[in-house]
Amino acid sequence: MLAVVRAPRMQKTEPVCFSIQGEVPEYVMKFLRRKFADIRIMDTTPIPKDSDANDYDEELIRWEDSKLQKDILATMTPGGNLKLLRTTFKMTQRELSKKTGVAVQAISAMERGRAPIGRKMAHKLADALGTSYRNLFW
Numbered sequence: 001m002l003a004v005v006r007a008p009r010m011q012k013t014e015p016v017c018f019s020i021q022g023e024v025p026e027y028v029m030k031f032l033r034r035k036f037a038d039i040r041i042m043d044t045t046p047i048p049k050d051s052d053a054n055d056y057d058e059e060l061i062r063w064e065d066s067k068l069q070k071d072i073l074a075t076m077t078p079g080g081n082l083k084l085l086r087t088t089f090k091m092t093q094r095e096l097s098k099k100t101g102v103a104v105q106a107i108s109a110m111e112r113g114r115a116p117i118g119r120k121m122a123h124k125l126a127d128a129l130g131t132s133y134r135n136l137f138w
Contacts, residue, residue, distance in 0.1 A: 022063075027085065027088045027089070027131070027135075030088050031084065031088055034088075077113055078110070078116075078117045078122070078136045078137055079110050079111045079112060079113040079115075079117065080111070080113075081135060081136045081137070082107075082110055082111050082117065082125060082136055083111040085129050085131060085135060085136070086111075086129065089129055089130065089131075091129065093107045093108055093111075096125070096128055096129070099128035100124050100125060100128045101124075102121070102124070102125075117136060119133070122136045122137070
């Protein structure tokens with residue numbers, strides 16, 4: 001799949017244009033669709049792993065080599081990932097609290113980075129969200 005995002009230049013910002021190649025998880029696509037109204041899915045056929053990306057677009061760079069990826073990883077936290085996953089799946093803190101048995105205040109503290117998310121808690125939260133606990137720590 002190739003997702004291409006183009007956003008108009010806003011005051012004091014650079015224009016946004018990037019592409020994502022490969023198998024993009026659906027929750028990432030939901031996030032991108034919410035953040036960028038004009039996202040376009042260019043091709044749902046994955047680019048063969050043994051081919052050169054330059055065969056498809058001369059301006060493509062590997063996601064792992066992109067500044068955007070480095071910037072995103074630098075700002076990601078388990079709490080931020082929890083909030084992103086929870087909102088992506090359209091769940092309130094109260095609903096997540098009921099599903100997990102964890103107090104709303106504790107969920108709020110985890111999302112704000114004021115309380116750590118341990119492995120057992122990550123499994124409990126991920127099970128309630130219907131995802132892998134690893135998604136909280138990437």
